[in-house]
Amino acid sequence: MKHRRLIPLIILIFLFVSTSTACSIGTKESSTLVYGLTLSPTGIDPHLNASSELGIPLASVYDTLVFRDPASGEFVPGLSETWSISPDGLTYTFFLRRGVTFHDGTIFNAQAVQANLEYVMNPDHHSQKAQFMLGPLQEVEIIDDYTVALYLSEPFAPLLDSLSDVYLGMASPVALETWGPTEYQFHQVGTGPYRFVEYIPNDKITLTRNPDYAWAPSIYQNAKAKIDTIVFRFYEDPATRAIALESGEVDVIGEIPPHDADRIAVSSDFDLYPIAIPGQPMQFFFNTKKAPTDAALVRRALIHAINRPQAVKTIFGVYSPVADSPFLASSFNLEPQESFPTYDPETAGTLLDEVGWRITDEEGHRSRNDVPLELHIVAPPWGSNSEMAQLIRADWEAIGARVTLEIAPGFGPLKEAQAEGEYHAIGINLFGTDPDLLRSFYSSTGLYNWSQFEDPEIDRLLTQAAQESLDLDARLNLYEQVSSRVQEEALVLPIRNYVNLVAVNNRVEGLHFTAQGWYPILIDLQLAP
Amino acid sequence: MRHHLPLLLSVGWLLIVLGVSIAAPMISQVNPLHPVAEPLLSPSQHPPLGTDALGRDVWTRIVYGGRLSPGSSFAAMAITVVVGGIAGLIASSLGGWFDRVIVWLSNSLLAIPGLLLAMLLVAAMGPRLLTVILAVGFGGAPGFVRLSRTMFHQIREQNYVTASVALGANRTWIAIHHLLPNAKNQLLSLATTHYAWAFMGTTTLTFLGLAGDPSIPEWGVMLNAGRAHLIDAPWLALWPGCAISLTILAIHRLGAWLSQREEGY
Numbered sequence: 001m002k003h004r005r006l007i008p009l010i011i012l013i014f015l016f017v018s019t020s021t022a023c024s025i026g027t028k029e030s031s032t033l034v035y036g037l038t039l040s041p042t043g044i045d046p047h048l049n050a051s052s053e054l055g056i057p058l059a060s061v062y063d064t065l066v067f068r069d070p071a072s073g074e075f076v077p078g079l080s081e082t083w084s085i086s087p088d089g090l091t092y093t094f095f096l097r098r099g100v101t102f103h104d105g106t107i108f109n110a111q112a113v114q115a116n117l118e119y120v121m122n123p124d125h126h127s128q129k130a131q132f133m134l135g136p137l138q139e140v141e142i143i144d145d146y147t148v149a150l151y152l153s154e155p156f157a158p159l160l161d162s163l164s165d166v167y168l169g170m171a172s173p174v175a176l177e178t179w180g181p182t183e184y185q186f187h188q189v190g191t192g193p194y195r196f197v198e199y200i201p202n203d204k205i206t207l208t209r210n211p212d213y214a215w216a217p218s219i220y221q222n223a224k225a226k227i228d229t230i231v232f233r234f235y236e237d238p239a240t241r242a243i244a245l246e247s248g249e250v251d252v253i254g255e256i257p258p259h260d261a262d263r264i265a266v267s268s269d270f271d272l273y274p275i276a277i278p279g280q281p282m283q284f285f286f287n288t289k290k291a292p293t294d295a296a297l298v299r300r301a302l303i304h305a306i307n308r309p310q311a312v313k314t315i316f317g318v319y320s321p322v323a324d325s326p327f328l329a330s331s332f333n334l335e336p337q338e339s340f341p342t343y344d345p346e347t348a349g350t351l352l353d354e355v356g357w358r359i360t361d362e363e364g365h366r367s368r369n370d371v372p373l374e375l376h377i378v379a380p381p382w383g384s385n386s387e388m389a390q391l392i393r394a395d396w397e398a399i400g401a402r403v404t405l406e407i408a409p410g411f412g413p414l415k416e417a418q419a420e421g422e423y424h425a426i427g428i429n430l431f432g433t434d435p436d437l438l439r440s441f442y443s444s445t446g447l448y449n450w451s452q453f454e455d456p457e458i459d460r461l462l463t464q465a466a467q468e469s470l471d472l473d474a475r476l477n478l479y480e481q482v483s484s485r486v487q488e489e490a491l492v493l494p495i496r497n498y499v500n501l502v503a504v505n506n507r508v509e510g511l512h513f514t515a516q517g518w519y520p521i522l523i524d525l526q527l528a529p
Numbered sequence: 530m531r532h533h534l535p536l537l538l539s540v541g542w543l544l545i546v547l548g549v550s551i552a553a554p555m556i557s558q559v560n561p562l563h564p565v566a567e568p569l570l571s572p573s574q575h576p577p578l579g580t581d582a583l584g585r586d587v588w589t590r591i592v593y594g595g596r597l598s599p600g601s602s603f604a605a606m607a608i609t610v611v612v613g614g615i616a617g618l619i620a621s622s623l624g625g626w627f628d629r630v631i632v633w634l635s636n637s638l639l640a641i642p643g644l645l646l647a648m649l650l651v652a653a654m655g656p657r658l659l660t661v662i663l664a665v666g667f668g669g670a671p672g673f674v675r676l677s678r679t680m681f682h683q684i685r686e687q688n689y690v691t692a693s694v695a696l697g698a699n700r701t702w703i704a705i706h707h708l709l710p711n712a713k714n715q716l717l718s719l720a721t722t723h724y725a726w727a728f729m730g731t732t733t734l735t736f737l738g739l740a741g742d743p744s745i746p747e748w749g750v751m752l753n754a755g756r757a758h759l760i761d762a763p764w765l766a767l768w769p770g771c772a773i774s775l776t777i778l779a780i781h782r783l784g785a786w787l788s789q790r791e792e793g794y
Contacts, residue, residue, distance in 0.1 A: 238757060239756055239757040239759070242760075243760075257757060259569065259582070259757075259758060259761050259762075260760075260761075262761075263760070263761065314564070314568045314582075314583060314584055315582075315583070386743050387582065387583060387743075390562075390583055390743060390744040391564065391583060393562065393744060394560075394562055394563040394564060397560075397562070397563065398563065404742070405742045405743075405744055406741060406742065407656075407738070407741060407742070407743055409656065409738070
């Protein structure tokens with residue numbers, strides 16, 4: 001009797017399975033690509049949220065007024081065909097492209113630009129990144145339907161770079177108005193080669209190709225997108241990423257752990273793209289407000305004590321260059337002026353002896369006036385910072401320090417640990433294409449001035465550099481002076497230049513990235529037949 | 530004799546762990562926190578157990594882990610037994626209002642699984658090995674209160690206790706002279722069984738990264754670090770995994786034997 005009841009159930013299961021496989025065959029015919037993201041952001045409205053991850057899908061949903069050529073770093077026309085900067089650097093005029101429509105049919109014009117910038121600057125919207133990228137922007141004036149002027153209260157050299165980034169991508173003013181700051185992230189409307197379909201937090205983001213796209217900037221190779229649907233899924237645990245690729249779950253995935261990358265690199269089914277990310281190197285700031293790292297000589301000794309090439313090789317294999325400068329890893333080719341302290345534990349010991357931290361017990365521990373040399377490291381949990389901190393600890397213990405290590409479980413706890421001020425070294429770095437990024441790390445009042453160093457000379461140089469909007473060489477020269485000063489004071493321990501290891505199923509062709517490094521140019525992707 | 534073989538093996542393993550952890554600095558001269566060779570060397574290239582992802586000697590870390598893992602879970606178990614045992618004793622000997630409050634409190638805490646309770650405690654106190662010990666210790670206490678209270682109750686029902694009460698003995702005297710001495714053996718077997726739970730609890734929490742410092746040579750921490758290398762260096766997860774499983778099995782076998790003996794088999 002029991003078996004008879006089972007038969008309809010089995011038939012039902014069969015039907016279900018066969019229809020679902022039929023469905024999946026159906027979607028494969030209309031080309032779908034699955035892209036693995038590595039972090040599930042808390043919000044994905046680029047105008048309001050700050051995650052680097054959100055730009056991976058959304059840089060193809062939005063176009064920007066200007067684009068930045070990944071090879072030369074030059075600005076090229078985007079939604080703005082030409083632009084002019086007044087000699088005093090206070091007025092930027094953009095002459096907009098005609099015939100551009102948003103995905104919802106709204107016409108792109110000067111009113112749209114004004115609506116976007118005002119949406120970002122609205123203090124009630126609490127934009128985490130975009131509003132700061134606009135710097136001293138005062139007013140947006142509509143000159144005519146296709147001409148718009150931006151007025152600044154003081155010169156601001158990073159403005160064009162800001163306007164080339166997805167955080168200031170142009171969104172449909174109708175959609176912004178309809179959905180408002182809390183709902184818009186689920187209903188994003190841009191002018192880009194891909195349309196936003198849906199975002200289900202912690203599950204997926206879906207894009208579909210925009211058949212009406214006819215205003216591709218020169219940095220795109222294709223005029224229209226080739227793949228119909230792109231689905232983005234989240235793989236937060238690094239150990240699952242390569243497996244997701246190898247099992248066919250995803251076609252492209254970033255931030256592969258280096259030891260998995262070795263396997264991908266030699267595989268005949270997959271390709272590895274090591275992509276240099278502009279921004280700061282992995283780095284640890286010394287706390288200049290807490291003994292013993294309040295002494296520049298101690299900081300210098302601690303840098304000498306770290307075998308950075310060995311540590312980078314251990315953790316990142318062959319894929320990462322060792323960083324020798326507090327400066328941006330790529331895009332701005334700033335050379336460090338003096339040679340950076342190399343691995344030299346003997347010099348480290350001598351320097352520590354000089355300032356009174358001498359070896360006082362049989363195990364080689366150092367102390368001064370009976371105070372032991374104790375150091376506390378706080379490291380963020382992401383991007384192998386915790387592994388690096390363990391190697392730093394080993395190297396500092398080798399020269400006689402007693403070291404404790406704390407891994408902050410997230411960005412919030414990291415900031416709390418910083419605010420408590422009980423650290424001697426703390427890890428933090430951000431990405432960006434403009435060197436003005438350094439201002440928030442090295443100016444006295446900077447949000448990330450975690451070395452807590454206050455220096456009028458550095459402040460002056462950074463302010464002047466941010467205002468030097470017309471002469472690029474003069475600007476770079478100012479940053480080089482900042483670099484010298486930062487190295488002189490040994491404020492920071494740079495470790496490695498950031499390289500995103502992207503692993504790709506080799507049925508995917510045409511993968512390349514924007515100047516920001518993180519964002520793939522989705523319009524140029526195609527699937528091999 | 531043959532039927533005692535699993536027990537003998539278990540006791541043998543526990544003695545090995547104990548001996549090795551006491552003699553750790555003599556067994557391995559290298560620092561368990563410092564790299565000694567290239568990373569990810571296999572056991573054949575860097576005997577006996579290979580190196581981990583940062584180039585540290587896995588054998589040394591396993592040996593030192595024999596101190597941290599069993600030691601910290603022993604401390605957690607001790608907290609549970611002392612706190613839970615005392616609460617059970619108070620509930621059982623004072624009875625009435627005290628009994629009801631203690632039972633109500635432990636029942637409501639039992640609604641939350643012990644490990645979850647421990648995780649909440651760690652979240653509140655911050656990730657450190659010490660807080661893991663406290664959390665597992667206090668997280669296991671509500672369940673232990675119930676067990677010990679029932680046990681003390683059974684002893685209270687004995688005729689000799691009734692006789693003492695008839696002779697005018699007060700509650701404290703009974704607790705000290707009858708309940709505790711007669712509960713000794715049973716308490717030992719309960720504690721041993723609970724030690725296996727505490728061991729599982731501490732290594733689970735350290736595996737989840739709640740010990741804070743990822744460099745400590747603790748078996749749960751090492752198991753988690755090995756997880757990223759299951760394909761290219763599976764032995765990194767294998768050694769601490771075996772150490773944890775064998776130790777839990779051995780403690781369980783010992784606990785089972787103690788309670789069987791108690792029940793008169």
